[in-house]
Amino acid sequence: MIVCVAVVGHQNNPLYIQSFTEADDALKLHHIVHCSLDVVDERVNNPKKSGPMLNETFLGLLYPIENYKVYGYLTNTKVKFILVTTDLDVKDADVRNFFRRFHAAYVDAVSNPFHVPGKKITSRTFAERVSTIVKSFGFSSAG
Amino acid sequence: MANFLAQFQTIKNTSDRLVISVEDVSDVWPTVKPAFEARLPFKRATLNNKTRNPVLVEALPAEFILTTDARLRSRFPHEQFLFWFREPYATIVLVTCEDLDEFKTILKPRLKLIVQNDEREWFVVFVSKAHPANDQASKMAKKVYAKLEVEFNTKKRERCCKYDMHFPEANFWEDLESKVMECIRNTLDRRVQFYEDEIRKLSEQRLMPVWNFCNFFILKESLAFMFEMAHLHEDALREYDELELCYLETVNVTGKQRDFGGADHGDDQAALVNPGNKALTQIVQEDSFREFEFRQYLFACQSKLLFKLNRPIEAASRGYSFIISFSKSLALHERILPFCMREVWVTTACLALIEATTSNYKDGLVAPDMEKEFFRLLGDLYSLARVKFMRLAYLIGYGADIERSPVNSASLSLLPWPKPAVWPTVPADASTEVLEKEKLILQTTSRTKSFGIQRKPLPLEPTVLLREANRRRASLSAGNMSEMFDSRQGPMEGSGFDTPTRMSPPPKALASSSISRTNSSPGNFEGSIDRPMRLAEIFIAAEHALKKTISNPELWKSLSSSEEFEQKYLDLTRGAADNYHRSWWKRHGVVLDGEIAAVDFKHGHFDQAAKSYEKVCALYAGEGWQDLLAEVLPNLAECQKILNDQAGYLLSCVRLLSLDEGLFLTKERQAFQSEVVRLAHSEMKDPVPLDVSSLITFSGNPGPPLALCDKDPGILSVTVWSGFPDDITLDSISLTLNATYNTDEGVKALKSSTAIVLHPGRNTITLDLPPQKPGSYVLGVLTGQIGQLRFRSHSFSKVGPADSDDFMSYEKPAKPILKVFKPRALVDLDAAVSSALLINEDQWVGILVRPVNYSLKAAVLHIDTGPGLEIKESHVIEMESSAGVSENDGDQVQNDGAEIRTLNSDKNFERLILRDGKIEFPNWASDIPSILWVLVHAISDTLSRGSSSATTRRESIVDGMRTIALKLEFGAFHNQIFERTLAVHFTYPFYVRTRVTDKCNDGTLLLQVILHSEVKATLTIYDAWLDLQDGFVHTGQTEGRPNSSFFPLIISPSSKAGILFSICLDKANVEETREKPESILNIKYGISGERTIGAHPPVMNRSTGVDGARQELIFRSAITLQRPVLDPCLAVGFLPLPSDCLRVGQLIKMQWRVERLKDLDEAGVSKQNDEVLYEVKANSGNWMIAGRKRGYASLSPQQGARIIISVLCMPLVAGYVRPPLLGLPDVDEANISCKPAGPHLVCVLPPPLSSSFCIPVNP
Secondary structure (H helix, E strand, O other): OEEEEEEEOOOOOEEEEEEOOOOOOHHHHHHHHHHHHHHHHHHHHOOOOOHHHOOOOEEEEOOOOOOOEEEEEEOOOOOEEEEEEOOOOOOHHHHHHHHHHHHHHHHHHHOOOOOOOOOOOOOHHHHHHHHHHHHHHHHHHHO | OHHHHHHHHHHHHHOOOEEEEEEEOOOOHHHHHHHHHOOOOEOOEEEEOOOOOEEEEOOEOEEEEEOOOHHHHOOOHHHHHHOHHHOOOEEEEEEOOOOHHHHHHHHHHHHHHHHOOOOOOEEEEEEEOOOOOOHHHHHHHHHHHHHHHHHHOOOOOOOEEEEEOOOOOOOHHHHHHHHHHHHHHHHHHHHHHHHHHHHHHHHHOOOOOOOOHHHHHHHHHHHHHHHHHOOOHHHHHHHHHHHHHHHHHHHHHOOOOOOOOOOOOOOOOOOOOOOOOOOHHHHEEOOEEOHHHHHHHHHHHHHHHHHHOOOHHHHHHHHHHHHHHHHHHHHHOOOOOOOOHHHHHHHHHHHHHHHHHHHHOOOOOOOHHHHHHHHHHHHHHHHHHHHHHHHHHHHOOOHHHOOOOHHHHHHHOOOOOOOOOOOOOOOOOOHHHHHHHHHHHHHOOOOOOHHHOOOOOOOOOOOOHHHHHHHHHHOOOOOOHHHHHOOOOOOOOOOOOOHHHHHOOOOHHHHHHHHHHHHHOOOOOOOOOOOOOOHHHHHHHHHHHHHHHOOOHHHHHHOOOHHHHHHHHHHHHHHHHHHHHHOOOHHHHHHHHHHHHHHHHHOOOHHHHHHHHHHHHHHHHHHOOHHHHHHHHHHHHHHHHHHOOHHHHHHHHHHHHHOOHHHOOHHHHHHHHHHHHHHHHHHOOOOEEEEOOOOEEEEEOOOOOEEEOOOOOEEEEEEEEEOOOOOEEEOEEEEEEEEOOOOOOOOEEEEEOOOEEEOOEEEEEEEEEOOOOOEEEEEEEEEEEEOOEEEEEOOEOOOOOOOOOOOOHHHOOOOEEEEEOOOOOOEEEEEOOOOOEEOOOEEEEEEEEEEOOOOOOOOEEEEEEOOOEEEOOOOOEEEEEOOOOOOOOHHHHHHHHHHHHHHHHOOOEEEEOOEOOEEEOOHHHHOOOEEEEEEEEEOOOOOEEOEEOOOOOOOOHHHHEEEEEEEEEEOOOOOEEEEEEEEEEEEOOEEEEEEEEEEOOOOEEEEEEEEEEOOOOEEEEEEEEEEOOOOEEEOOOOOOOOOHHHOOEEEOOOOEEEEEEEEEEOOOOOOOOOOOOOEEEEEEEEEEOOOOOOOOOOOOOOOOOOOOOOOOEEEEEEEOOOOOOOOOOEEEEEOOOOOOOEEOOOOEEEEEEEEEOOOHHHHOOOOOOOEEEEEEEOOOOOEEEEOOOEEEEEOOOOOOOEEEEEEEEEEOOOEEEOOOEEEOOOOOHHHEEEOOOOOOOEEEEOOOOOOOOOOOOOO
8 A cells, every 4th residue: 555655846846745545644754755855865866876776766665664655756857766664565566556647646746837836736737646646555556 | 414513613613723734754844844834823824715716815724633633633534524624725745855766765655645635636846855065965955856846847837846854945936826826716716615515405305304504504604614714704694695595595495393592592683793702512403593683694604704894884884784684584583582682682773783893994995975874873873772772771660761752752752661570560569669660650750841831742652551551460460451451542553553542541650640549549450469550660561671681781781770870871862863964964964963952952062952942943943853853942942041041041932932823832932022022131241243134024015116207216115924923012113125137226214213112914014215325125134123132134035924934034035115117208298388488468378287197286486577577466377177188097097997087077267366476286286287378568669570472481490489487396295396497489379471462554553461370260350451561552442442231251270361462652742752661451350260370369357257258459560562673664675596407517696576565755765766785695615606696686666666687607626515595785774675585595516427428429
């Protein structure tokens, strides 16, 4: 189950963060996303280590944490997408697919002429689309 | 073979180095032993690894053992193969002999016997006891050794070396070592081959039922151990890795239910760096090993090798993955393991691994990024241990001591509760402990946050512990109360986000107390066996269960009291934070610093707490994570408040206020504000500067910037956004303007000293703007004062809604707010008339006032006339809007087009009074062009002068030019001044030219007077007469007036009219003194013209009513008439030359005709003159004159008499030459008329060619 998705700007500022838990504990997910930026930073700054995936947007699993997984995705404009899931057996292909769709949604959202680049994404359409993508992710992994 | 396990273990423990056996044939070993053993361990040995590649081994340990030693003798042959790794790798045969015979007879056969065993690698060391002084002995020894070499050396291999006891040769030891190495290498290769073959054989049988993992293990580990002994750690590690893979396969594949292990006492302490923790015989189970112990054993072996290979980073990295994966395995077997075994094991494993890796890690030996990786792993290990430790502490009731921060919540609430088969129950004798615990729970109150912030605390538990524990406990008996209690629980148990949390996770202390109270209410469940446990009971039960689980006294001590817990918690947190910092994972590190700060805060170490909190706040604020910042910032503020750090506290309050509005309740925000105001006004002694850029933002008003003309002051209106939740009074405010593109210009501050009240949200404030230099200005800094608080704000452009995120707003380009234009024409003053006005008459001169996009409100015009012009002060000045010239710009038409239209349709007209030479403009004239009509009178003393048509006009325009100096003061503060001097052209209505058109024979002259109209107005001539000067008289009876039927004569603008006067010379009084030197032309005329165009009817004095009445004006012009000058009597005409051209040297006849034009009698010339004297003048170089140049010719004095004078001439040069001229020297030139006039030049051709020699040839 995806518990949180986030868009983080190129200055590591949160642009969009949505948790899909029902409890009122979004803050801890903020924390998880924020901390995962350490990993993203490290990967971005050490291209030597991540040599083959230099041109790869998908950063893969960021954390081998016991109870949840954090995946990252980096666009060409250095915008990061972070996914936190509590599913412990997730297929990479699923996550890749998820990020691709998420990226498309993001591109559409920021293409809105009323969107100020670098500002938080407030579009309701984007939120709906993201939740659809998140729901379908749950299905595909369940099925 | 499995029963060899114990033996294998002991062998492995006893033998730890390669064995070299010594066959001491001649009993010399005791003497040479010290020298031999001093060579150990062998330096720089070269061995072959598993792939037969040479590997350099530094310091290979080995041991010399005599073949007679009990350790080698007591072995059974069948064990030899199995434990071959412990057998000698080389055999040194030690001999000495001083007698050749003895060698031949005794020694040689014995040696042959020893070395016949092929299995062994051997070589012979001959020890020479001979003293070098003893020649005889040493010679003998040499001989024996030579014999020995012959016997035992082969072509392929030298197996002998000689050791001189007294003076060993320099290269002996090298020789010895190389021989030993050769033996060891060969043996090792052979044994590796053997083990590999065996292992392959076993591997092939893997799927057969008889296959036994233990056998495989013994072989594999023997090989690994052999490599390890030979210091080929790399190969040993590979063997263990393969072994692990193989083991995991057997564990996962085989369907056999095996015992997992881990149930022994002490198993909770991880043994992952201690391979000798348990004997293998203890963990063997049927044909394999127990997973719990065996996997740890394998990892321990691997880590030992990794440390030997000096790779602690890899050990840490592998260890972390191992712990994670092993923890998963523990979770699978949690039901059979002791309570919380998994958590305890992970905690101890992490700590053990940290200790082992750090003690094996040497600073600065690896690349910086590897180092970072290592610290990151340590941080991860610490952090993992910390989480598990917190979970344990929570279970026994220290939850209240754990900060409910995002980091703790993230790690704990996503971590499922332990899942024992049955939740531990309270021991029978623990009722007092339960009571105490309950008391403790009731006492603890959740720490109230500063500012009365009410937040739902973040969960530390995946689900409510009370329910989970009771459910686990009661799961054996279905249908009881706790099952019902739990019936709503979703299928996703333990994920932390299911229904119970949604239902009610109120603050922990609250929940626990309220629920426990309902549960313990009498009568409900009392007496029931499965009465749900209360929270205190759960804690106590967990404590007792953990006491059983945890064997490590230190760990247990850490959980024994809340102080001990806190100490350990701090250690773990610090360890994690420090290592994360060293690994440059600043977010992880700083956040954990915040956790330490929370503990510091609790203990009153506010200074340290504030420092750490500041770091956390800076981290979150720097990247705009406001939600997280809102969690920490109040804590920082609280610290600063307690520390009396007023500036810091103020800043924190302001930062709190400037966070997104949704993050705090209005009440809380009001509390922040009241703190700010209270501090600003009361407590501080010195002014405190503060940056409120995030709270008070400002911008210019949307739309185009305020445009001001040069030198104009203005009023600047600025939008200020206040982020305060309530109105706030600013004592003063000032705003700087920065000139763009002009950095050297000093910053100018606009000040408003009056108090300004800012409402929440958008405010508009106005500031007086003194005149600025031309340029474009942007808003700079807003500063102001609230009590003792001096704030400044740098941010602007927050034009959007107040709730928009202003992070990174500094990226927006600054919009200019003020534009001061370069000096330009703001108004134009011009003469409204384009053509000349009448001189010496009262005329309106129009001054066109045209504002150029600038208001002329209350403008004052100073009028000063130049010489020759006066303003009729008695008259008013008329002002009217100039409809035709509506040039005021387009946007005004757009803005208020309706107004313009009405203005244009109703023409404004107003009479103004000129006072002290100035007039004030009416309001309507402020924006539209208008014309000011000033009544002036140009004075000219001179009379208009006519001129003859023959002469050019002398009078220049300058004569009629008059100037009016104008000075317009305008602008809001009469700060703008426009000065201009207008030139107005005045003129007489006519310009007169005269011409004598005809001279009649009777002496009458027809004088034509041409009247040029000088004005752009229609002139009507009513009458004209000419007062003639002396010497001329009018002919006829008209007295110089033309026929009256001509009048009125209308002259269109710029056209001409002519009047003929017939006059004649007054012969009567020619010689009289001239009284009237000039004639005067008098014209009575009227004018009809527009003052907007030019000349117009003059304003009559006080005759306003008779506009239409005919106005007759008099124009007088002086004309000078001159008596005729020329009076020709004779005409000299040049007769045409013959048609063929003149040639040089050819005579021609020039002829002139002289004719008498009038009788000479009249002129009174002497009668003698019937002859005329003539003279021909010619250039003697050009002409040769034949005949008389000068002479008299008779000419009758009668009028019309004529003669022809002929002269023969010959041109001398070719070209155009002046012809000869005929002159009459006796006659005044004035009386000669040359008619027809002779040519100026004649063409003379060169002489014809001589034809004497050019005789034509006739055929």
